[in-house]
Structure formats: C-alpha cells, structure tokens
Amino acid sequence: MSIRALDTADLLSGLTAPEFGAQTARGRFWSKIRRSPSALVGLVILGIYLLLALVGPLAAPFDPGHDILRDQFQSPSTHHFLGTDDLGRDEFLMLLYGARYTLYLGFLAVAIGLGAGLPLGAISGYFGGWVDLLVQRLTDVLLSFPGILLALALVAGLGVGLRNVIISVGISSIPIFIRLTRASALSIRELPYVEAARALGVPNWLILLRHVIPNSLAPVIVQATLQLGAAILVAAGLGFLGLGVQKPTPEWGSMLGEARTYIFTDAKLVTLPGLAIFGAVLAFNLVGDGLRDALDPRLK
Amino acid sequence: MLTYVARRVLISIPTIFGVATVIFLLVRLLPGDPARTIAGVLATPEDVERIRQQFGFDQPLYVQYVTYITHLLTGNLGVSTRTGAPVTEEIFTRLPYTLELAAISTVLSILIGVTLGVIAATRRGTPLDLLISGLAVFGLSMPVYWLGLMLIIVFSIEIHAFPAAGAQDPLGFVLPSVTLAMFSLALVARQSRSAMLEVLGQDFVRTARAKGAPLRTVLVKHALRNALLPVVTVIGLQFGALIGGAVLTETVFSWPGVGRLLVDSIFSRDYPVVQGVVLMLAVAFIFVNLLVDLLYAYVDPRIRYS
Numbered sequence: 001m002s003i004r005a006l007d008t009a010d011l012l013s014g015l016t017a018p019e020f021g022a023q024t025a026r027g028r029f030w031s032k033i034r035r036s037p038s039a040l041v042g043l044v045i046l047g048i049y050l051l052l053a054l055v056g057p058l059a060a061p062f063d064p065g066h067d068i069l070r071d072q073f074q075s076p077s078t079h080h081f082l083g084t085d086d087l088g089r090d091e092f093l094m095l096l097y098g099a100r101y102t103l104y105l106g107f108l109a110v111a112i113g114l115g116a117g118l119p120l121g122a123i124s125g126y127f128g129g130w131v132d133l134l135v136q137r138l139t140d141v142l143l144s145f146p147g148i149l150l151a152l153a154l155v156a157g158l159g160v161g162l163r164n165v166i167i168s169v170g171i172s173s174i175p176i177f178i179r180l181t182r183a184s185a186l187s188i189r190e191l192p193y194v195e196a197a198r199a200l201g202v203p204n205w206l207i208l209l210r211h212v213i214p215n216s217l218a219p220v221i222v223q224a225t226l227q228l229g230a231a232i233l234v235a236a237g238l239g240f241l242g243l244g245v246q247k248p249t250p251e252w253g254s255m256l257g258e259a260r261t262y263i264f265t266d267a268k269l270v271t272l273p274g275l276a277i278f279g280a281v282l283a284f285n286l287v288g289d290g291l292r293d294a295l296d297p298r299l300k
Numbered sequence: 301m302l303t304y305v306a307r308r309v310l311i312s313i314p315t316i317f318g319v320a321t322v323i324f325l326l327v328r329l330l331p332g333d334p335a336r337t338i339a340g341v342l343a344t345p346e347d348v349e350r351i352r353q354q355f356g357f358d359q360p361l362y363v364q365y366v367t368y369i370t371h372l373l374t375g376n377l378g379v380s381t382r383t384g385a386p387v388t389e390e391i392f393t394r395l396p397y398t399l400e401l402a403a404i405s406t407v408l409s410i411l412i413g414v415t416l417g418v419i420a421a422t423r424r425g426t427p428l429d430l431l432i433s434g435l436a437v438f439g440l441s442m443p444v445y446w447l448g449l450m451l452i453i454v455f456s457i458e459i460h461a462f463p464a465a466g467a468q469d470p471l472g473f474v475l476p477s478v479t480l481a482m483f484s485l486a487l488v489a490r491q492s493r494s495a496m497l498e499v500l501g502q503d504f505v506r507t508a509r510a511k512g513a514p515l516r517t518v519l520v521k522h523a524l525r526n527a528l529l530p531v532v533t534v535i536g537l538q539f540g541a542l543i544g545g546a547v548l549t550e551t552v553f554s555w556p557g558v559g560r561l562l563v564d565s566i567f568s569r570d571y572p573v574v575q576g577v578v579l580m581l582a583v584a585f586i587f588v589n590l591l592v593d594l595l596y597a598y599v600d601p602r603i604r605y606s
Contacts, residue, residue, distance in 0.1 A: 038434075038437070137314060137315070137318065138318070140315045140318070141315055141318035141319055141322055142322075144315055144316075144318075144319050144582045144585055144586050145319070145578070145581075145582050145585075146539065146540035146541075146542075146543040146544055146581060146582065146585040147540045147541050147542075147543055147544020147545065147547075148544035148547060148548070149543065149544055149547070149578060149581060149582065152547065152562070152566070152578075153323065153326060153574070153578050154326070155566075156326075156566040156574055157326045157327060229441060233441075233443060236443060237443065237444070237445065237544075237548055240443070240445045240548065240551075241547075241548070241551060241563055242567070243563075243566060253443075256443075256445065256446060256449070257445075260449060260552075263449060263452065263453065263457070264457060267453045267457070270446075270449045270450075270453065271450070271453070273446075274443055274445075274446030274449065274450070275446075277443050277446065278441055278442055278443060278446065281441040281442075281443070282437065282438065282441035285437055285440060285441050286437060289437065
C-alpha cells in the first residue's frame with residue numbers, strides 16, 4: 001500500500017468503535033458538536049437549504065414553460081424578487097428549485113458511493129488475500145483518475161442528464177469509501193470480539209454485518225459528509241461545462257454555465273448560482289470537519 | 301531503498317494498464333454505436349461503415365484491445381476525428397499552456413499555503429488562526445469556475461486590470477493562476493497547519509525552547525523541517541485537484557490547454573482525443589504520486605522500505 005500518510009482514509013482509520021460505543025462517549029460527542037461554532041454554522045446553513053428544497057417549491061409554484069423572452073434580464077422588482085435570466089425566467093424561483101436538484105443529486109451520488117464502497121471495503125479488509133488484492137488494484141485504478149476526471153470521462157461515455165450525472169459522480173466516489181472501510185476492517189478483524197464471534201462459529205457474513213461494518217462507520221460518516229460537498233462541487237462543475245444536468249432543469253452548475261455568456265450584461269446571473277453552490281459545499285465541509293473533530297480521539 | 305523504488309515502480313505498471321483498460325472499455329461497452337456517434341447525425345450508412353472499419357470497431361473486442369494496447373506501447377494514441385492530426389500532436393501543442401499554469405499555481409499555493417499554515421499553527425486559537433482556518437474552508441468549498449468568473453467581473457469588467465481570456469501576454473496568466481491555485485492553497489495551508497501543530501507539541505521542540513534557542517530558530521530549524529514531510533505528500537494530492545481544476549479554469553478563461561482540449565473533444569465526440577487526454581492526465585497523476593511516495597521515503601528515514 002502507499003505510504004502517503006495524509007489520505008483521509010489513513011487519517012480516519014484510527015477511529016474505531018470503542019471510543020463511541022458507550023453512552024458517555026456519545027454524550028461527549030454531542031457536547032463537542034455543540035461547542036464547535038463552525039459545525040453549528042454548517043448545520044444552520046444546511047437546515048436552511050433543506051427547508052428551501054422541501055418547502056420552497058410548494059410555497060412558490062414554478063412553471064418552467066413560463067419563459068417570456070421580453071421579460072429577460074430584468075432587475076429585481078416586487079414581481080421578480082431577484083430579477084429574471086436570459087430567457088425571462090424568475091431567478092429566485094430557479095435558485096429555489098435548484099436547491100432541490102442539488103441536494104437530491106448529492107445525496108444519491110454519495111449513496112451510490114457508500115452502497116458500493118462500504119461492502120467492498122469491508123469484504124476486502126476482512127477477508128484479505130486475493131479478494132483484497134483484486135479490490136485494491138481496482139481501487140488504485142479508479143483513484144488514478146485525478147479530481148473531476150473520472151466523472152467527466154464517465155459522463156462523456158454515458159451522456160449528459162441528471163441520471164447519468166448521479167451515476168458518474170456516484171461511481172467516482174466509490175474508491176474513497178473502499179479505502180476507508182478497508183482500513184477500519186483491517187484493524188477490527190484483529191479485535192477480541194471478532195475472534196470470539198468466530199470461535200463461536202458465527203458465519204463470516206454475519207460478522208461482517210454485525211461487527212465489522214457497524215464499527216467502521218464513524219470515519220465513513222465523516223467522509224460521507226465531506227463527500228456530499230465534493231459530489232455537489234463535481235456535479236455542478238459538470239453542469240458548468242455543459243456536460244451535466246441540462247436545461248430547462250434549474251441546476252445551479254448549468255445555470256452558472258449558461259449565465260457565463262451574459263457576464264457583461266448581468267453579473268448577478270453568474271454570482272447567485274455560484275454563491276448557492278458555495279454555501280451548500282461550505283455547509284457540508286463545516287459539518288464534516290465538526291464531526292471529525294468530535295470523533296477523532298487524538299484531537300482531545 | 302533500491303528494492304523499495306523498484307517495487308513501487310513495478311506496482312504502478314498494472315495500475316497504468318488498468319487505467320488504459322478502463323478508458324478502452326468506457327468507449328466500447330457503453331450503449332450506442334461509437335462509429336455512428338463519431339460519424340454524426342447526418343452521416344450516410346456508408347460513412348458509418350467506413351468509420352467503423354477505419355477505427356476497427358468491426359473487429360472483435362479482444363482484437364481491438366490488443367491493437368489498442370500495442371499502439372499505446374509504441375506511443376500511438378490514434379488520430380483525432382476532428383482535425384485528422386495524431387492525438388499525441390494535439391496534446392503536445394496544448395500541454396505547455398497547462399503546464400505553465402499548473403507550475404505557477406503550484407508555486408503560489410505552496411509558498412502562500414505553507415506560510416499561512418505556519419502562522420496559524422504558531423498562533424493557535426487567536427483571531428488570526430481563526431481567520432486563516434476559516435479562509436481555508438472557504439477555499440476548499442468554493443467552486444473553481446465561480447471564483448474565476450468573480451475575478452473576471454471584478455478585475456476585468458469593473459477595473460480593467462487583467463484580461464479575462466487568452467494566454468498571449470504575461471498579465472493574462474494572473475487571473476487563471478490565482479483561480480487554479482485557490483483550492484490547492486487552502487489544502488496546503490490546512491495540512492501544514494495541522495502538521496505544524498503536531499510537531500510543535502513534541503518533546504524535541506520543548507527541549508529546544510528550554511535550552512534557550514530563539515523562537516525563530518526553533519520554528520524554522522526544528523518544527524518546520526519536520527512539518528514539511530506531510531506537506532510534501534499534499535503536493536501529490538493537490539496535483540489531482542490541480543488537473544481537475546485546470547479543466548474548469550481553462551474553460552472559464554478560454555485557455556488553450558489540454559483541459560480545454562478535453563472538454564472540446566467531448567463535445568465534438570472526438571473519442572481518440574478524449575481517450576488520449578484522460579489517459580495522459582491519469583498517467584501523469586500516477587507518476588506524481590509515485591515521485592511523492594519515493595521522495596517521502598527518501599526524506600523520512602523512519603519509513604522502512606519493506
């Protein structure tokens with residue numbers, strides 16, 4: 001394995017169950033979260049986004065067909081709270097609906113990454129041997145595509161659109177979860193309670209399900225939170241390039257990409273969607289950092 | 301040490317093959333007929349057939365794969381369907397622009413990032429530390445493309461200080477480099493802060509302070525030198541972010557680099573170029589990480605080469 005010490009996987013691999021199992025540890029965890037102002041700020045921003053995504057569209061029904069070209073590039077008014085875009089659509093409503101797509105996209109992509117990465121990593125670390133070798137080489141290959149490139153290559157092949165963006169971003173977040181869960185599983189399989197379970201004749205799949213996976217969750221939860229931010233950033237990046245979610249879906253990245261043409265006409269159309277993406281990613285990063293500080297026993 | 305180097309180099313070879321295979325499969329196994337896609341909507345069936353033969357799509361998959369790998373081994377990445385020029389030529393005419401941008405951004409992010417990280421660590425808990433740590437989270441959360449556009453609005457449209465596009469004059473480098481550097485800078489600042497904090501808490505630093513060495517000497521000679529080790533590894537990590545960022549930054553600033561080439565080629569369905577650029581960037585990433593691992597093992601005697 002690589003000796004890079006700073007992979008999040010390695011950083012977080014020290015976290016296993018004993019620190020969080022007991023009620024007192026859980027209490028400590030919550031008090032740490034409460035005392036972390038940045039995590040609280042993150043949670044508040046996140047709450048606002050969730051509220052906007054859930055309630056916003058109900059409060060303000062949106063008609064995508066209602067693009068009236070003579071209304072284009074209007075300044076903010078009582079009728080159009082944030083003015084209108086290049087097609088005369090209400091910018092505020094577009095942003096409001098964008099929250100829904102962005103969160104939906106982020107959660108589903110991370111769910112794919114988790115759903116595939118967690119079991120693969122647990123199996124790889126628990127069983128070792130040729131299974132491990134195979135999974136690790138595959139992970140190496142997937143991790144060799146730097147940054148946004150794997151998602152970009154997948155979208156280039158699969159084609160654009162909401163579903164394909166989710167699949168592409170999801171697949172590209174699988175390897176980090178494999179690495180992370182494997183690192184935890186490696187240390188958990190040596191622990192006495194696993195040995196005891198094995199001595200009692202508990203089948204391997206049950207040990208994996210009951211002991212290995214639940215006890216490797218702490219670092220995985222931290223990474224999943226940070227990965228939500230990363231997934232949103234990548235998906236919006238694809239949208240910006242014109243390779244993501246397509247119009248008329250009001251996705252922030254593609255709104256930004258389209259507005260780029262009108263940067264000289266109406267700077268607000270560029271500023272606002274980007275600010276919305278920035279806020280969402282920032283919120284997940286702040287919460288993720290807070291969780292890590294609360295869960296990492298070395299930082300006490 | 302030599303065995304370690306040999307082992308690490310040998311491990312990268314199957315990874316590179318794996319990457320090449322994934323890229324190969326990506327184009328061939330996906331739904332749709334690649335020949336038809338390359339030919340375009342207006343092509344006649346004869347055109348499609350000609351392209352199918354020209355690119356060997358009529359051959360069985362394993363034959364295509366063997367041909368692809370043999371070509372790769374001889375440095376042949378195929379021919380661009382858009383311009384007809386060899387893919388390697390397309391890449392090498394664009395590469396210098398990306399390299400220049402990446403080099404400037406790397407230097408910026410390391411110089412500023414390490415400085416900020418050290419300042420934050422030595423003043424832990426002060427408002428200055430909070431400010432720097434806060435800015436680092438901002439930098440990590442900011443969409444690169446949005447930052448680029450904001451810089452254009454402020455520095456090109458409002459005060460006309462720097463051009464918004466193009467690589468013709470040195471001033472044109474300013475905005476793209478700053479844009480591309482921001483994420484890496486934040487990453488390096490954060491990493492060097494935590495590395496520095498870890499080192500500052502260790503016995504040898506306290507000993508050095510106790511025996512009366514001036515703070516400056518302790519910081520630079522004892523602490524920073526040890527904290528730099530983990531920072532070295534971040535350079536490998538940030539290279540990945542840099543490449544991903546370059547694709548976006550080059551699009552924002554109409555920069556004639558390989559990132560822009562990749563995006564243009566995806567739009568024009570120029571699959572040989574897409575394949576070639578992705579492969580080249582992935583291989584570059586593998587090599588940088590290899591170098592970082594070796595460098596790390598070389599500078600840190602605690603690492604055993606087993």
